[in-house]
Amino acid sequence: MGRGGREYGAGHFPWLVGVHVLFILGMAGEVLVLGERPGVSWPLWLAIWLGAQALRYASIRALGDRWNVRIIVEPGVPPVASGPYRFLNHPNYVAIVAELVSAPLIFGAWRTALLVSILNALALRTRIRQENAALRGDGHA
Secondary structure (H helix, E strand, C coil): CCCCCEEECHHHHHHHHHHHHHHHHHHHHHHHCCCCCCCCCHHHHHHHHHHHHHHHHHHHHHHHHHCCCCEEECCCCCCCCCHHHHCCCCHHHHHHHHHHHHHHHHCCCHHHHHHHHHHHHHHHHHHHHHHHHHHHCCCCC
16 A cells, blocks of 8 residues: 555455354364265366466466565556456456365365365455455446
């Protein structure tokens, strides 16, 4: 925000943090407490997870020093349209969705994959609305 950027939608941020904490705790709990183990499809889930990481890093690279975990918009600066942003409006969120499904399924933690995916979808629904509004310049969703 040192370049005149303004943060939007800060109220939903704790929800996103909570989803990611539950993601880690859920996977650990299913494996350590419930004894879940990788199924035969774990290589597929690992491949999807690796693809998600590649997409995330391509997104971060395209955003450069504008990347952050908040919605911060600098006045007069157009949205990034390079890298994966040429093809997707929110490639980092696509990566997160793929990661939150695939990582637990690598270890057989299907309950975590299901619950966290539902909660993340609800959080991203709000996040994307607020981000799109901020990028349009109206700042409200």
